[in-house]
Amino acid sequence: MKLSQKVQDCSLSPMRKYHPFAVDAESCGKKIYHLNIGQPDIPTPPQFFEAVRAYSQQVLSYAASPGMPDLIGAIQRYYRRLGVNYKEEDILVTAGGSEALFMTMLCILDEGSEVIVPEPFYPNYHTFITAAGGKIVPMATYPEENYNYANRERLEALITEKTRAILITNPNNPTGNSLTEKQLRLITKVARDHNLYLVCDEVYREFVYDHDKIFCAGKYRDIDQNIVIIDSVSKRFSSCGARIGMIISRNRELMAQALKFCQGRLCTATLDQIGAAALYSVGPDYFRKVKEEYRRRRDVCYAKLSQIPGVICSEPKGAFYMMAKLPIDNAELFQTWLLTDFEDRGETVMFSPGSGFYATEGKGIDEIRIAYVINEEDLSRAMDLLALAIEQYNNR
Amino acid sequence: MKLSQKVQDCSLSPMRKYHPFAVDAESCGKKIYHLNIGQPDIPTPPQFFEAVRAYSQQVLSYAASPGMPDLIGAIQRYYRRLGVNYKEEDILVTAGGSEALFMTMLCILDEGSEVIVPEPFYPNYHTFITAAGGKIVPMATYPEENYNYANRERLEALITEKTRAILITNPNNPTGNSLTEKQLRLITKVARDHNLYLVCDEVYREFVYDHDKIFCAGKYRDIDQNIVIIDSVSKRFSSCGARIGMIISRNRELMAQALKFCQGRLCTATLDQIGAAALYSVGPDYFRKVKEEYRRRRDVCYAKLSQIPGVICSEPKGAFYMMAKLPIDNAELFQTWLLTDFEDRGETVMFSPGSGFYATEGKGIDEIRIAYVINEEDLSRAMDLLALAIEQYNNR
Numbered sequence: 001m002k003l004s005q006k007v008q009d010c011s012l013s014p015m016r017k018y019h020p021f022a023v024d025a026e027s028c029g030k031k032i033y034h035l036n037i038g039q040p041d042i043p044t045p046p047q048f049f050e051a052v053r054a055y056s057q058q059v060l061s062y063a064a065s066p067g068m069p070d071l072i073g074a075i076q077r078y079y080r081r082l083g084v085n086y087k088e089e090d091i092l093v094t095a096g097g098s099e100a101l102f103m104t105m106l107c108i109l110d111e112g113s114e115v116i117v118p119e120p121f122y123p124n125y126h127t128f129i130t131a132a133g134g135k136i137v138p139m140a141t142y143p144e145e146n147y148n149y150a151n152r153e154r155l156e157a158l159i160t161e162k163t164r165a166i167l168i169t170n171p172n173n174p175t176g177n178s179l180t181e182k183q184l185r186l187i188t189k190v191a192r193d194h195n196l197y198l199v200c201d202e203v204y205r206e207f208v209y210d211h212d213k214i215f216c217a218g219k220y221r222d223i224d225q226n227i228v229i230i231d232s233v234s235k236r237f238s239s240c241g242a243r244i245g246m247i248i249s250r251n252r253e254l255m256a257q258a259l260k261f262c263q264g265r266l267c268t269a270t271l272d273q274i275g276a277a278a279l280y281s282v283g284p285d286y287f288r289k290v291k292e293e294y295r296r297r298r299d300v301c302y303a304k305l306s307q308i309p310g311v312i313c314s315e316p317k318g319a320f321y322m323m324a325k326l327p328i329d330n331a332e333l334f335q336t337w338l339l340t341d342f343e344d345r346g347e348t349v350m351f352s353p354g355s356g357f358y359a360t361e362g363k364g365i366d367e368i369r370i371a372y373v374i375n376e377e378d379l380s381r382a383m384d385l386l387a388l389a390i391e392q393y394n395n396r
Numbered sequence: 397m398k399l400s401q402k403v404q405d406c407s408l409s410p411m412r413k414y415h416p417f418a419v420d421a422e423s424c425g426k427k428i429y430h431l432n433i434g435q436p437d438i439p440t441p442p443q444f445f446e447a448v449r450a451y452s453q454q455v456l457s458y459a460a461s462p463g464m465p466d467l468i469g470a471i472q473r474y475y476r477r478l479g480v481n482y483k484e485e486d487i488l489v490t491a492g493g494s495e496a497l498f499m500t501m502l503c504i505l506d507e508g509s510e511v512i513v514p515e516p517f518y519p520n521y522h523t524f525i526t527a528a529g530g531k532i533v534p535m536a537t538y539p540e541e542n543y544n545y546a547n548r549e550r551l552e553a554l555i556t557e558k559t560r561a562i563l564i565t566n567p568n569n570p571t572g573n574s575l576t577e578k579q580l581r582l583i584t585k586v587a588r589d590h591n592l593y594l595v596c597d598e599v600y601r602e603f604v605y606d607h608d609k610i611f612c613a614g615k616y617r618d619i620d621q622n623i624v625i626i627d628s629v630s631k632r633f634s635s636c637g638a639r640i641g642m643i644i645s646r647n648r649e650l651m652a653q654a655l656k657f658c659q660g661r662l663c664t665a666t667l668d669q670i671g672a673a674a675l676y677s678v679g680p681d682y683f684r685k686v687k688e689e690y691r692r693r694r695d696v697c698y699a700k701l702s703q704i705p706g707v708i709c710s711e712p713k714g715a716f717y718m719m720a721k722l723p724i725d726n727a728e729l730f731q732t733w734l735l736t737d738f739e740d741r742g743e744t745v746m747f748s749p750g751s752g753f754y755a756t757e758g759k760g761i762d763e764i765r766i767a768y769v770i771n772e773e774d775l776s777r778a779m780d781l782l783a784l785a786i787e788q789y790n791n792r
Contacts, residue, residue, distance in 0.1 A: 001504075001647060001650065002504065002506075002560060003504060003649065003650065004528070005506055006502065007656060008653070010653075010656040010657070011656065012656055013461070013656075016659050039457055040455070041455060042455070044454065044455055044456040049451065052667065053448075053449050055445065058440065059436070059438070059439055059440055060440040060444065060634075060637040060638055061435055061636055062435050062636045065412060095639070095661065096661065096662065098660065099491075102660075102661070106527055107403045108398065108400060110398075110400050110402070111507055111529075113400075124660045124662075127656060127657065127660030131657065133400075133402075195397065197397060225397055238455060238456075240662070241456040241457050241458055241459060241665065241666030241667065242667075243491070243662075243663070243664060243666075253397070253399065254399065257404065257406075260403060260523060261403070261523065261527065263408055263409035264498075264520045264523030264527075265491065265492065265495060265520075266494055266520075266639075267637070267639070268491075268639060269491075269638060269668050270639075271667060271671075272667065275667075
């Protein structure tokens with residue numbers, strides 16, 4: 001039976017492929033500190049569950065294809081507080097940021113179209129772009145430069161006549177890079193000058209640690225036709241399981257096309273949309289506390305990590321991830337060994353091996369991505385385990 | 397800004413495109429009988445809401461990418477009662493039957509691949525197949541033959557070297573056709589003999605009115621590699637807003653590829669999966685009552701409709717739809733007129749114009765699809781409105 005070339009060109013998730021080893025380790029009683037998946041442990045605001053529990057209709061009906069008006073209204077108010085005005089028709093509710101990304105790529109990519117993506121990047125971008133018929137053109141970044149990609153020359157060097165878009169994640173998963181407004185502005189100008197879409201994945205928007213200015217690429221009105229914002233409630237409100245995201249753009253033509261896909265899949269889950277609308281009622285206090293919590297974790301993680309001999313990393317500025325280069329041969333083998341061979345007092349640790357975050361063959365082999373999504377004490381222990389494991393692994 | 401050819405080749409939903417006219421009509425105080433969308437009014441079993449309300453974890457986390465084990469277990473037990481044994485790995489939970497269909501098409505279609513689909517068909521098939529790079533090859537069916545498509549010669553006449561799959565809906569939306577076991581068996585043999593996928597959309601499985609035998613194409617073990625079942629809780633349990641569906645296949649290679657997409661979009665909504673698992677605990681009494689309700693509606697709908705002078709239709713055997721040919725020039729114009737110009741005692745009616753259900757240009761222009769998803773009394777009134785409207789429309 002034939003399978004499509006595009007699906008064969010896609011990959012399994014590097015974050016999820018060690019799952020079977022983890023299951024085996026846990027069934028043997030081993031405790032695993034999970035730093036491999038961006039699944040926060042921060043409680044979901046109770047407003048979500050209260051709104052869902054209050055649903056009193058007898059029939060769980062389809063919602064409107066573009067999204068429920070209450071949710072869209074809540075999103076509009078949230079953006080207005082950031083100083084960005086969106087109309088109702090600028091927003092399409094999707095099944096997580098994932099569907100928002102995939103729909104966007106389906107709308108803008110033909111067979112062989114290219115998307116410039118700073119490397120390392122969120123691996124599922126590869127799936128969405130490949131499945132839509134496109135190709136990632138990676139732009140190299142360097143740990144020594146804090147993985148900065150706001151570089152006109154390097155971006156322009158990659159633009160061809162097949163380029164349709166630049167896709168950025170700000171703040172960044174996996175590097176923790178966070179753009180300044182000046183850097184973001186520079187990238188918007190590159191997109192504008194070359195008539196490219198600028199797809200801005202801003203799902204970690206609130207999680208920036210070296211300033212308090214929260215901004216959105218949607219504020220630059222000279223590139224309304226270029227910018228597509230990908231957003232989601234998953235990280236912002238620690239509600240990954242709700243699968244509520246959105247495409248936001250003032251490009252009417254693009255949104256009219258995306259609506260075809262929205263109608264094709266009918267709607268996103270009704271109850272989750274109701275819960276998500278309620279999430280937007282949390283006050284600034286919520287964000288302040290969550291951000292402080294992540295900042296402390298970042299500090300613990302970075303401090304401990306930079307003390308491990310031979311580890312190369314730089315202080316992450318946003319999101320809740322960081323990349324680190326380890327003094328080992330191969331992070332994939334090391335991760336497997338951590339699950340199958342290593343333990344200290346019955347405990348081990350999981351990361352995401354780095355190569356899955358690169359499109360360039362051979363890159364990231366000795367790197368890992370750490371998601372600092374567990375409490376400080378556990379994080380500290382996890383870093384100690386890492387230090388111990390590196391030593392044992394290299395002396396095995 | 398460039399848009400992809402595939403999205404431009406997709407269409408807006410014919411079921412949803414009269415929505416703005418309906419909003420206008422309702423805002424003027426007009427009452428509309430909605431027979432245009434397959435949104436049942438049958439209450440969702442309370443088990444769904446009870447399970448959702450009982451969720452007591454603090455964090456709404458990602459679920460497993462292939463689906464939650466409890467839900468997959470419930471689905472396995474449901475199929476076992478139908479006499480079909482599926483392993484856990486034969487099932488992938490998706491965001492409705494919609495995502496199941498789209499993922500399947502992404503896995504099996506390359507640019508220019510063909511899928512044979514009996515016509516008229518569920519219009520969103522066009523979106524999923526087109527977005528995946530493929531093309532629908534429609535197979536003509538005839539109201540005089542009850543829209544039967546179990547015809548080896550006619551199917552084989554359409555097979556080319558580009559054909560990858562036959563896609564059937566059984567029971568059928570929009571025609572109400574329901575295959576006998578013998579007819580289904582014939583189609584499975586055509587797929588087997590030509591080494592094609594047979595994608596069976598069986599989301600209306602329980603809704604058959606001329607026999608009590610519920611069956612699934614998955615029971616034919618000689619075509620394990622060919623058959624992909626598309627299923628959903630939406631219609632079976634009147635829970636369209638849950639967006640829980642599934643891909644079911646014993647083709648290991650195909651399922652391994654589909655898992656890449658499941659991982660790419662991380663998971664389907666956690667609470668809805670928990671609710672959906674509980675739905676499968678309803679007893680046979682639930683199905684009996686629901687089926688009786690729909691049978692009565694079908695009887696009212698068909699009896700009234702066949703009395704309208706000039707209407708051509710045949711008795712539907714399954715699902716909750718029927719197609720009818722009206723003695724009017726153009727069903728699209730007629731539908732618009734129903735919303736903008738017609739009323740009787742402040743009431744009007746909505747259907748889905750037929751042409752959206754056909755790929756062949758010019759077909760279905762004087763046909764409509766009726767979804768008999770409202771109670772008998774309202775349905776009867778809606779049919780009276782239709783009769784009156786046809787007369788007035790032709791005399792206007």
